[in-house]
Amino acid sequence: MEKTEIPITVVVPSYNQGRFIDDTITSLLEQDYPALDILVMDGGSTDDTVERLKRYGDRITWISERDFGQSDAIAKGFARAREGWITWLNSDDVQCNRALWAVNEVVARNPEVEVVVGNGHYMDEDGNNPRPYPTIPVGPTIDVAGQMFEKGYVAQPSIFFRKSAYTKAGGINRALKFCMDYDLWTRLALAGCRFAACDVDISGNRWYATTKSAGQTLELLAEVAAVQVKHFGRVSPYFVQAISDNLYQTLHGDHYGDTHHMVYRLLYFKAVWLWLNIRRPSYCLRGLFRETIAKSGPLVGDRLTIGDCWRGLRKAIGGTKVAA
Structure with a gap:
């Protein structure tokens, strides 16, 4: 039987991240995955982001226009994505270790799966000093919703999901500023979606002082608490x-x-x-x-x-x- 790669759309929300965005896009293109769509949703950057995007020609699709923040950019990107598998990769993060191929292999082994959760790592602003990103266990015998309630730790750039599952769960909550990912994973689990693990480190998440998560930790945690109260x-x-x-x-x-x-x-x-x-x-x-x-x-x-x-x-x- 001929092996067919699953179609994957990666949405890259971006705003004034010109110093990182080449690393992000290159980490996708260098995988040579034949069924990949890269869609950069830029929020009207005023740095050199757009000039950098133009250099990729037809290897990527990009839009630069004002939006209402990261959640809005992701939602607009997913609305444009073809049917198949989707994820988002922030414009200062990267994929690694042939991430797309690793996800494809998991789906080939588990044709009914709707969400794939891989491992990942934190790294410094310059991409050095990698350290493991804590990740909850997932699988057919695991209460994923319970795991999301207890800790909910997953590497956002390492999660891929079917567009049909995303629609079933209700899509991104555009009102959330920090934990739109945690909220979505929780709703995917509560909707009964089938999860499978990818036991490979497939993403690098930059952690530095001016990121939203690092600079506004209490605000992030307050939003997570509100999401937990809403769902649990x-x-x-x-x-x-x-x-x-x-x-x-x-x-x-x-x-x-x-x-x-x-x-x-x-x-x-x-x-x-x-x-x-x-x-x-x-x-x-x-x-x-x-x-x-x-x-x-x-x-x-x-x-x-x-x-x-x-x-x-x-x-x-x-x-x-x-x-x-």
């Missing part, structure tokens, strides 16, 4: 701790130092838990008594025990008395 009616311990740790560091740690920081971090966690989950009384009360923080951050499993909490509280109280 509650916020998971992982995201509660991510928010509470951010608030603790901003409001307390940066000004008062880290003395008794475990106690204060736990108090922040309990306060944020109550604030975000009070709509679900039984879940909220259970969490107030049972949930604790991980000592090293939300992704680490070194959770505080009751003994740790008691010893820390006694030390904090004792330290306060001595200071007085």
